[in-house]
Structure formats: structure tokens, C-alpha cells
Amino acid sequence: xxxxxxxxxxxxxxxxxxxxxxxxxxxxxxxxxxxxxxxxxxxxxxxxxxxxxxxxxxxxxxxxxxxxxxxxxxxxxxxxxxxxxxxxxxxxxxxxxxxxxxxxxxxxxxxxxxxxxxxxxxxxxxxxxxxxxxxxxxxxxxxxxxxxxxxxxxxxxxxxxxxxxxxxxxxxxxxxxxxxxxxxxxxxxxxxxxxxxxxxxxxxxxxxxxxxxxxxxxxxxxxxxxxxxxxxxxxxxxxxxxxxxxxxxxxxxxxxxxxxxxxxxxxxxxxxxxxxxxxxxxxxxxxxxxxxxxxxxxxxxxxxxxxxxxxxxxxxxxxxxxxxxxxxxxxxxxxxxxxxxxxxxxxxxxxxxxxxxxxxxxxxxxxxxxxxxxxxxxxxxxxxxxxxxxxxxxxxxxxxxxxxxxxxxxxxxxxxxxxxxxxxxxxxxxxxxxxxxxxxxxxxxxxxxxxxxxxxxxxxxxx
Amino acid sequence: xxxxxxxxxxxxxxxxxxxxxxxxxxxxxxxxxxxxxxxxxxxxxxxxxxxxxxxxxxxxxxxxxxxxxxxxxxxxxxxxxxxxxxxxxxxxxxxxxxxxxxxxxxxxxxxxxxxxxxxxxxxxxxxxxxxxxxxxxxxxxxxxxxxxxxxxxxxxxxxxxxxxxxxxxxxxxxxxxxxxxxxxxxxxxxxxxxxxxxxxxxxxxxxxxxxxxxxxxxxxxxxxxxxxxxxxxxxxxxxxxxxxxxxxxxxxxxxxxxxxxxxxxxxxxxxxxxxxxxxxxxxxxxxxxxxxxxxxxxxxxxxxxxxxxxxxxxxxxxxxxxxxxxxxxxxxxxxxxxxxxxxxxxxxxxxxxxxxxxxxxxxxxxxxxxxxxxxxxxxxxxxxxxxxxxxxxxxxxxxxxxxxxxxxxxxxxxxxxxxxxxxxxxxxxxxxxxxxxxxxxxxxxxxxxxxxxxxxxxxxxxx
Numbered sequence: 001x002x003x004x005x006x007x008x009x010x011x012x013x014x015x016x017x018x019x020x021x022x023x024x025x026x027x028x029x030x031x032x033x034x035x036x037x038x039x040x041x042x043x044x045x046x047x048x049x050x051x052x053x054x055x056x057x058x059x060x061x062x063x064x065x066x067x068x069x070x071x072x073x074x075x076x077x078x079x080x081x082x083x084x085x086x087x088x089x090x091x092x093x094x095x096x097x098x099x100x101x102x103x104x105x106x107x108x109x110x111x112x113x114x115x116x117x118x119x120x121x122x123x124x125x126x127x128x129x130x131x132x133x134x135x136x137x138x139x140x141x142x143x144x145x146x147x148x149x150x151x152x153x154x155x156x157x158x159x160x161x162x163x164x165x166x167x168x169x170x171x172x173x174x175x176x177x178x179x180x181x182x183x184x185x186x187x188x189x190x191x192x193x194x195x196x197x198x199x200x201x202x203x204x205x206x207x208x209x210x211x212x213x214x215x216x217x218x219x220x221x222x223x224x225x226x227x228x229x230x231x232x233x234x235x236x237x238x239x240x241x242x243x244x245x246x247x248x249x250x251x252x253x254x255x256x257x258x259x260x261x262x263x264x265x266x267x268x269x270x271x272x273x274x275x276x277x278x279x280x281x282x283x284x285x286x287x288x289x290x291x292x293x294x295x296x297x298x299x300x301x302x303x304x305x306x307x308x309x310x311x312x313x314x315x316x317x318x319x320x321x322x323x324x325x326x327x328x329x330x331x332x333x334x335x336x337x338x339x340x341x342x343x344x345x346x347x348x349x350x351x352x353x354x355x356x357x358x359x360x361x362x363x364x365x366x367x368x369x370x371x372x373x374x375x376x377x378x379x380x381x382x383x384x385x386x387x388x389x390x391x392x393x394x395x396x397x398x399x400x401x402x403x404x405x406x407x408x409x410x411x412x413x414x415x416x417x418x419x420x421x422x423x424x425x426x427x428x429x430x431x432x433x434x435x436x437x438x439x440x441x442x443x444x445x446x447x448x449x450x451x452x453x454x455x456x457x458x459x460x461x462x463x
Numbered sequence: 464x465x466x467x468x469x470x471x472x473x474x475x476x477x478x479x480x481x482x483x484x485x486x487x488x489x490x491x492x493x494x495x496x497x498x499x500x501x502x503x504x505x506x507x508x509x510x511x512x513x514x515x516x517x518x519x520x521x522x523x524x525x526x527x528x529x530x531x532x533x534x535x536x537x538x539x540x541x542x543x544x545x546x547x548x549x550x551x552x553x554x555x556x557x558x559x560x561x562x563x564x565x566x567x568x569x570x571x572x573x574x575x576x577x578x579x580x581x582x583x584x585x586x587x588x589x590x591x592x593x594x595x596x597x598x599x600x601x602x603x604x605x606x607x608x609x610x611x612x613x614x615x616x617x618x619x620x621x622x623x624x625x626x627x628x629x630x631x632x633x634x635x636x637x638x639x640x641x642x643x644x645x646x647x648x649x650x651x652x653x654x655x656x657x658x659x660x661x662x663x664x665x666x667x668x669x670x671x672x673x674x675x676x677x678x679x680x681x682x683x684x685x686x687x688x689x690x691x692x693x694x695x696x697x698x699x700x701x702x703x704x705x706x707x708x709x710x711x712x713x714x715x716x717x718x719x720x721x722x723x724x725x726x727x728x729x730x731x732x733x734x735x736x737x738x739x740x741x742x743x744x745x746x747x748x749x750x751x752x753x754x755x756x757x758x759x760x761x762x763x764x765x766x767x768x769x770x771x772x773x774x775x776x777x778x779x780x781x782x783x784x785x786x787x788x789x790x791x792x793x794x795x796x797x798x799x800x801x802x803x804x805x806x807x808x809x810x811x812x813x814x815x816x817x818x819x820x821x822x823x824x825x826x827x828x829x830x831x832x833x834x835x836x837x838x839x840x841x842x843x844x845x846x847x848x849x850x851x852x853x854x855x856x857x858x859x860x861x862x863x864x865x866x867x868x869x870x871x872x873x874x875x876x877x878x879x880x881x882x883x884x885x886x887x888x889x890x891x892x893x894x895x896x897x898x899x900x901x902x903x904x905x906x907x908x909x910x911x912x913x914x915x916x917x918x919x920x921x922x923x924x925x926x
Binding site: 029030031032090091096097154155156182196198200207208209210211212213214215216217218219220221222223225226228229230232233234236272276277278279280281282283284289292293296298300301302303304305306307308309310311312313314315316317318319321322323324326328351352353354355361362396397398399422425426427428429430 | 492493494495553554559560617618619645659661663670671672673674675676677678679680681682683684685686688689691692693695696697699735739740741742743744745746747752755756759761763764765766767768769770771772773774775776777778779780781782784785786787789791814815816817818824825859860861862885888889890891892893
């Protein structure tokens with residue numbers, strides 16, 4: 001065992017209890033009634049960063065939820081690393097199928113179950129503990145370090161780009177580390193190099209002034225729930241592709257090399273069925289499952305509601321119906337342009353018997369990180385130390401819009417060094433984080449800082 | 464003023480206060496948490512029937528909500544009349560657009576606003592008060608009278624047919640009177656002679672085992688909300704007709720005479736737009752608005768839900784999505800057969816990428832009441848006395864399944880003598896009952912019993 005591993009082993013109990021405390025704060029950024037909890041999670045994060053030995057720890061306001069900033073700049077000749085993560089979480093309702101309360105963390109079979117366990121509190125916590133261990137062991141860090149832990153990732157980071165623009169010098173770094181992704185398995189780590197962008201919209205279809213008696217008016221009023229279904233159904237071609245004119249125009253075609261690389265990580269339909277529980281795979285014809293998730297754009301209905309949704313029967317003709325619709329985007333799709341294309345398509349589809357409104361909720365850019373950098377080599381070696389295997393490279397289906405922002409703002413390499421697993425259930429019920437991922441994650445995070453500290457800043461910045 | 468009118472005028476205040484008490488009981492039959500309130504409304508109804516002078520007043524249990532039965536059989540040579548109504552109401556949520564609490568009755572501009580004001584508590588109450596006035600004035604009634612006031616009409620009367628079959632002799636009558644419909648206007652009464660049947664279904668579409676991250680799995684799982692929309696959209700042809708194979712097979716075609724009669728009561732698209740607030744009329748090509756509502760079957764989405772329906776954005780791929788779907792049926796459509804046709808259609812439409820379940824919630828038969836009976840003449844004369852004008856005859860869009868049951872069980876004429884108005888907002892927010900309808904309704908109900916009492920039982924039973 002390395003000295004880092006010894007330190008981790010000695011502190012397992014404490015790490016688990018501390019992380020449980022973090023996870024018991026319902027910092028759901030999308031729900032306004034959780035604003036105080038979001039603030040509480042920011043304060044908890046700041047306290048932990050102070051305890052780890054970081055200086056100038058600050059909770060900095062934005063238009064909505066605050067950013068936690070921390071720095072330690074005690075290594076003048078060394079590179080500066082910025083670690084990004086988020087302390088906010090997705091909503092979670094016990095009734096959605098949770099086996100234990102989403103905000104009362106519980107360990108079962110070596111996994112810690114709670115909303116945010118994997119996405120992203122567990123991963124943020126692993127990074128903070130890595131810093132604390134290095135500091136305790138050496139009294140200093142191998143690099144200059146900054147933390148930017150935000151509270152709005154799960155609502156699309158609406159204020160983060162402006163925050164980074166306003167604090168460009170404060171946040172400047174030679175390398176950015178993001179821990180908010182999953183590896184293939186405990187024995188096969190992987191590094192995400194492609195992330196999708198996002199545009200999230202809400203479509204409301206309105207018919208009559210108010211809910212009507214379906215017997216008195218049905219058959220003469222275009223039912224808004226029916227009309228919404230008709231519009232949604234028409235947004236997709238029978239072959240599974242998105243039926244929005246121009247949607248694929250800016251999608252970079254996959255090269256033969258990329259397809260070959262993705263094929264190495266592909267999943268069989270059988271494995272996929274076990275993972276999801278769905279009866280049969282589905283999707284855009286002509287693309288493998290991994291290509292559909294990582295390299296192709298999608299359009300999904302995230303929620304739909306209208307009319308009577310209670311127990312039993314109410315013979316009502318609803319006044320309106322609404323759907324939440326989001327698209328995952330790939331390079332070089334532009335989220336605002338995709339919103340405009342969808343708006344134009346609905347304009348064409350919507351009949352004169354209803355009115356409608358399309359409300360944009362958020363926008364994020366896709367990103368592709370170059371693989372051939374010295375910084376990426378450090379990430380590879382860190383995984384080799386933490387997980388004992390050489391990582392694969394993956395394009396992922398998720399979105400972390402700030403990655404594109406960091407690349408554009410600093411031209412710095414961004415390393416997506418994640419510690420989650422594919423079946424962690426992020427955003428769904430029974431989200432979990434394997435305790436083994438936590439401990440190996442701390443080890444890997446420490447190893448990464450040590451590896452980066454061996455190089456000169458300008459060497460790391462160069463591609 | 465007739466003596467009945469004088470008595471009504473003298474009791475206006477009391478009538479209003481009593482009806483307000485009835486309306487303040489949230490007897491929502493579809494919600495299990497309202498069971499005690501439903502029971503309370505039954506007891507209130509029974510007390511009122513006792514106060515009106517009815518004998519053998521009983522609250523009789525069914526498998527779910529009880530039936531209130533009452534009788535007065537003190538006129539051996541006279542015909543026996545059964546008055547049917549219901550004391551249960553539809554759900555009502557203040558947030559659906561109510562200007563005042565749905566269970567805190569409030570008078571505004573001569574209208575009493577509350578859930579159930581028109582459908583059907585106000586109309587039941589008018590009948591009870593008519594009996595009370597006759598009893599106070601004459602010490603007896605002009606006919607033998609029975610009341611059957613049920614508590615499950617708004618959930619499709621699931622136990623009523625069995626109750627009637629089990630108490631066939633107890634309920635036997637020469638004429639059945641139902642007050643649960645609307646007239647054209649205060650100056651133009653009307654009698655409904657056609658009612659639609661109903662089949663109410665719940666369609667659940669399931670995909671993955673649990674909600675998934677839309678970035679991690681979107682594009683490879685057939686989104687159940689999307690699939691539900693695709694199925695619903697395919698249940699309708701572009702011309703507005705229902706795309707369920709065999710759906711129209713048993714629909715009786717409209718005769719030229721019927722179309723001419725319906726044309727007299729038709730509504731212009733302009734009036735219709737004012738009434739509904741919808742931007743444009745809609746419906747089955749080749750049929751007028753009134754024909755679509757009264758004489759043609761429909762298929763409506765009463766509710767739809769799935770995935771994240773809260774504030775803001777949650778990038779989830781829902782595990783399931785559900786819709787409440789109901790059809791209004793016309794003679795000679797059979798509700799169980801229509802359910803089977805819809806099931807067969809969904810079987811054809813549903814792709815192998817999802818699973819689904821179609822749950823029947825209730826079934827009701829359509830009915831057409833013959834116009835050429837002595838009993839119907841009595842109803843016409845009663846409206847002439849109560850509202851001062853000769854009523855028109857209408858086919859209505861709503862459903863009162865028990866009408867078909869009464870016709871089949873007793874072969875007795877069923878009179879749909881209603882006192883609501885078309886804009887009462889039954890089932891929607893701000894349901895109201897015009898106080899003038901209440902007072903004229905009491906007058907009409909009393910006049911109807913007097914008119915029926917002038918005939919021999921066998922003369923009324925004959926068509």
C-alpha cells in the first residue's frame with residue numbers, strides 16, 4: 001500500500017460520515033423552496049475546503065445560487081489547477097421508486113444511496129479529501145490549486161458563464177479538472193473526452209379558457225393534451241431520428257477512426273437491456289448504442305402533464321397541457337440555433353385550433369477535449385495508480401456546459417476525471433456511489449495533482 | 464303568482480342557506496380520502512328527505528359509496544314516480560382557476576358558485592324542496608314517490624346497476640324523473656332525450672425499470688412519454704374522426720328529421736368561441752357542432768402525466784407515462800365492445816420497445832328516450848309552468864348511464880327534467896347554479912308531480 005492508500009484506509013469511517021452529512025442536505029437547485037438548503041450545501045462545502053487547508057475560501061453570490069471558491073497558491077513555480085464540481089442536486093421524490101429516503105443516506109452492499117451521491121457531491125468530496133490528505137502528509141500541495149464548486153449545474157449553470165467572465169483572472173488555470181462523470185467499471189476506468197450540449201424547453205399548448213366537461217364540449221374543442229401529443233409525435237421520424245428541419249445540419253460526421261474507437265466500448269443489446277430494464281433497444285437507425293448516446297444528438301420528453309391526473313375518473317377536457325422537452329447536442333450544434341429550429345417546426349405543426357408557447361429553460365454547448373496533451377497523460381497515470389488499469393477514452397451522453405466555457409476562456413486542457421459508475425442512477429431513483437469509487441477516487445485525485453505537479457506550467461498548457 | 468310561487472318566494476333565504484350547507488360538503492366520490500365527506504353528504508340528503516315528509520328514508524350501502532333511498536306511498540291509486548339524482552361531485556382544485564373556494568359557496572350576480580351547485584346537488588335539492596312545499600301545502604303528494612340519490616355518479620355509477628337489480632321491486636316505478644341536465648336558457652327550457660354512453664380508460668406506457676439520466680440513456684431507450692404521445696396521436700385521423708378500427712360501426716346514422724331538429728338548436732362558431740374561449744372550433748368533418756356533441760361519439764384525453772412536472776429543468780428520461788382516455792358513446796355503441804376495439808388498436812400501434820397496460824375505469828350505456836309519451840307531455844307542461852315557455856328537445860353530450868338501466872329494467876318512461884344552464888361549468892372551475900334556476904326548478908318539479916298525478920299509472924307506462 002502506498003502512503004496515500006494507508007491514509008485513506010485509516011479514515012474510511014470519517015469519510016463516510018462526512019459525506020453522509022453532505023448528502024443529507026437537499027440542495028435541489030431547481031426548486032425555489034430549497035434555496036436555503038442550497039445555501040447550506042454551499043456553506044458545508046466551504047467549511048470542508050477550509051478544513052482541507054485551502055485559503056481564501058469564499059461563498060460568492062450569483063444571480064441565483066452562490067459559487068464556492070477556494071485557493072491555495074503556495075507553489076509559485078508550479079502549474080495552477082482548477083477543480084470544478086457542483087454541490088447542487090437533481091430533484092428526488094421518494095414515490096419515484098426510492099428504496100430509502102433520497103436525503104437520508106444509507107449504505108447497502110458497499111454502495112452509499114442518496115440523491116447526489118454520485119452526481120456530484122461524492123466526486124466533489126473525493127477531490128477535497130485528496131487535497132486534505134496531501135496537505136496533512138506534506139504540509140503543502142504539489143500544485144497551485146483553485147476550487148470552483150457551483151450550485152446551479154443541475155439547472156444548466158445559467159449564471160456560470162457570466163461568473164467566469166467576471167472573474168477571469170481569479171479563476172485562471174493551466175489545467176482544469178472536472179469530476180462529474182462515470183468510468184466504465186471499477187476494473188476498467190475511462191476518461192470522457194466528448195460531452196453533449198443541451199437545450200431545455202417547455203412547450204405549453206392551450207385550448208379552451210378553462211377545463212370543460214368532456215361530455216358537453218368534447219368533439220368540438222381541440223383537446224390540448226391531444227394536440228400536444230400530435231405535435232410531440234410529429235417531432236420524430238419513424239426511424240427514430242429527430243424530425244426538426246435542419247436539426248442535423250451542423251452535426252460533425254463520425255470518422256472511421258472514431259467509430260472504431262467507440263466500437264471498442266460498445267455495449268451489447270443484452271447488457272443494455274439488463275442495465276435499463278427496457279424491453280428492447282431503440283434509437284436512430286444506422287448508429288450503435290454508444291454512438292447514439294455519445295456522438296449523436298437526441299430529443300427527449302422529460303415530463304408531460306395536463307388535465308386530471310388524480311385517482312379514478314374525471315371527465316374533463318383540459319384547458320392546457322405542457323411538456324418539458326430537451327435536446328442533447330453534439331459539436332458543432334449551437335443550442336440557441338436548435339431552439340429556433342424547434343420553434344420553427346412547432347410553428348409549422350401547430351394547428352389553428354390551439355395556441356402555444358415555447359419557453360426556453362436553459363442552453364449549454366457541447367465539447368470535445370483533445371486527447372494528445374501532457375495533461376491527459378497525467379490523468380491516465382493517475383487512474384493507473386488509483387484503479388490499477390489504463391483508462392479507455394469515451395464520448396459521453398451527458399452535458400457539462402462549463403467544459404466548453406473553460407476551453408474557450410483559457411484554452412486550457414480540461415480533464416474529465418470522474419469516479420462514478422454507469423449504473424449509479426444519476427437523476428433517477430436510488431442514486432448511489434460505490435464506497436470503493438469514493439476511496440479509489442480520493443487516491444486518483446491525489447495522484448493526479450502529484451502527476452501534474454511534476455511538469456512546468458507552460459508544458460501543460462501546450463497541446 | 465301561483466300558490467307554489469308564493470311559497471317559494473317566502474322561503475328563498477332558507478333555500479339558499481340550506482343549499483350552501485349541502486355544497487360545502489366536499490363529497491368527491493373519486494378520491495378515497497373524501498369517503499367520510501361522501502358519507503356526510505348522504506346523511507345530509509337523508510335528513511332533508513325526512514324533513515320533506517318522506518318515509519322509510521334509508522342510507523343503503525353499496526360496495527363503495529351508499530345510496531340514499533326514500534319513499535312516500537300514501538296515494539294507492541296514483542302512479543309511482545322515482546326521482547333519481549346524485550349527491551357526489553367531481554374533484555375541484557382552487558388552483559384550477561376558481562375565483563372562490565369550490566367548497567365555500569358564494570353568490571355573485573345571482574349565481575351560486577360551488578362544486579356541485581349545478582351537477583347535481585342544486586338539482587337534487589330543487590326536487591326535495593318541491594316535495595316539501597307540496598307536502599306542507601296539501602299534507603300529501605299527488606303521486607306515490609320514491610327517491611334514489613346515489614353517491615357514485617361522478618365515477619360512472621360502478622355499483623348502481625347491481626343495486627337496482629338487487630332492489631328491483633323496491634325501486635319499481637311507472638315514471639322515472641332525472642334532474643341532472645341543462646336547459647338551453649332561462650327563457651328557453653329544453654328536455655334532453657338522448658344521452659351518450661361512456662367508457663373511461665387509463666393507458667400506462669412503460670419503458671425502463673426506473674427514471675434514467677436523459678444524457679446517459681436518451682437516444683437508446685424509447686421514451687415512454689414520447690411513445691404514449693405517438694399512440695395517442697395515432698388514435699385520431701387528420702379529419703378529426705377517431706382512428707380506432709370499428710369505432711363507428713354501430714353508430715346509428717342521423718335521419719334527415721333528426722338533423723333538422725338538431726339544426727334548430729345549433730350554435731354558431733362565434734357563440735361557441737365565446738363560450739369556450741378556444742381559438743377555433745374543431746371536430747369531426749361533416750357534422751355540425753351540436754351533432755358532434757350530442758349525436759356523434761368522441762374520444763378525449765382527460766389527463767396525461769409522466770416524468771418531471773415540477774419547476775425548472777430535470778433531465779430525466781421517465782420510466783413511464785400515463786393518460787386517462789374516455790369515449791362518449793351514442794346508440795348503439797356498447798362500452799365494453801368499444802374498450803375491446805381500443806385495446807386491439809393499441810395492440811397494433813404499440814411498438815416492441817415499450818410495454819403497456821390499459822386499465823378500464825368505468826363503462827356506461829348510451830340512451831335515447833322516446834318523445835311520444837304521455838309522461839313526456841307532463842314534462843312539457845311542467846316546464847311551461849315553471850319557465851313560461853315550451854321546451855325544445857335536445858340530444859346531450861353528457862352521460863347518465865342509469866337512464867339506460869331504468870329503461871331496460873322497468874320499460875318505464877324516463878324524463879330528463881334538468882334545471883342547469885349550458886355555461887354552469889360542470890366539471891370545470893367556477894361551477895355555478897343560477898338562483899333563478901333553483902327557484903324555477905322547484906316550481907317545475909312540483910308542477911311535474913302534479914301533472915303526473917292527473918293520470919292513471921297504466922296510461923303513463925304506455926308509450
